Amino acid sequence: xxxxxxxxxxxxxxxxxxxxxxxxxxxxxxxxxxxxxxxxxxxxxxxxxxxxxxxxxxxxxxxxxxxxxxxxxxxxxxxxxxxxxxxxxxxxxxxxxxxxxxxxxxxxxxxxxxxxxxxxxxxxxxxxxxxxxxxxxxxxxxxxxxxxxxxxxxxxxxxxxxxxxxxxxxxxxxxxxxxxxxxxxxxxxxxxxxxxxxxxxxxxxxxxxxxxxxxxxxxxxxxxxxxxxxxxxxxxxxxxxxxxxxxxxxxxxxxxxxxxxxxxxxxxx
Ligand SMILES: C[S@@+](CC[C@H](N)C(=O)[O-])C[C@H]1O[C@@H](n2cnc3c(N)ncnc32)[C@H](O)[C@@H]1O
Numbered sequence: 001x002x003x004x005x006x007x008x009x010x011x012x013x014x015x016x017x018x019x020x021x022x023x024x025x026x027x028x029x030x031x032x033x034x035x036x037x038x039x040x041x042x043x044x045x046x047x048x049x050x051x052x053x054x055x056x057x058x059x060x061x062x063x064x065x066x067x068x069x070x071x072x073x074x075x076x077x078x079x080x081x082x083x084x085x086x087x088x089x090x091x092x093x094x095x096x097x098x099x100x101x102x103x104x105x106x107x108x109x110x111x112x113x114x115x116x117x118x119x120x121x122x123x124x125x126x127x128x129x130x131x132x133x134x135x136x137x138x139x140x141x142x143x144x145x146x147x148x149x150x151x152x153x154x155x156x157x158x159x160x161x162x163x164x165x166x167x168x169x170x171x172x173x174x175x176x177x178x179x180x181x182x183x184x185x186x187x188x189x190x191x192x193x194x195x196x197x198x199x200x201x202x203x204x205x206x207x208x209x210x211x212x213x214x215x216x217x218x219x220x221x222x223x224x225x226x227x228x229x230x231x232x233x234x235x236x237x238x239x240x241x242x243x244x245x246x247x248x249x250x251x252x253x254x255x256x257x258x259x260x261x262x263x264x265x266x267x268x269x
Contacts, residue, residue, distance in 0.1 A: 039156070069147035124151070141164045146166065177207070180205075
């Protein structure tokens, strides 16, 4: 695991900056918090004093299953995008390549130094793409699901610039201004409190850093609307998202609609 991550970490319990002297066998030098977990390739920064985090909805319970994590990229994601966003979007973004392209360019990876955060990285497809596009920069993949991170660890093993962290998007374990850009594909609808996550993203971005996200807007089919309701999935209208992000202090909102899917970008001024 790349020790370049150490200076940008913040303790999940006491918020002390750069709390660990090394990756392994280290405790927070201020409060004694000790990273947990059993996977040596994942830095587990969940503070368990308040108990294990609970899944907010049905979709998130599934994201914590080993089986779903294993089949996610190949079957789950494309099927889900097709169902919730329509066949056109399923082809464009469910199969990942089109969406990866939009995210990479939205982050302006070629013009900026990073480090890059792949927030709610799932099994790591975006983290791998970012690591390949920016081989000299640190890429941090963060997710709350152990199952997803276990698969991400297997699949990012060949990239020495990727560090995987278990953490909560509502309380990111990073110092202010840690990242040159934040990627956040297909996860906004899964959060308990998107406002808190937006504020955290703004906090960990450097001035001029881009935040690129994707989520679901209105479903084009009745089946998609019913499926979203059954799974407890929230939808975001572009106008609502633009106003919300502006109120929090982001600028230059832009978006691309692909059927019922939405990819957006904003800048931290
Ligand atoms: C639909 S998946 C998207 C995965 C990946 N970004 C992609 O686009 O393929 C949503 C991810 O958000 C993660 N997630 C949900 N709530 C989270 C939270 N509070 N903090 C961090 N990650 C969270 C889930 O565990 C899951 O891996």
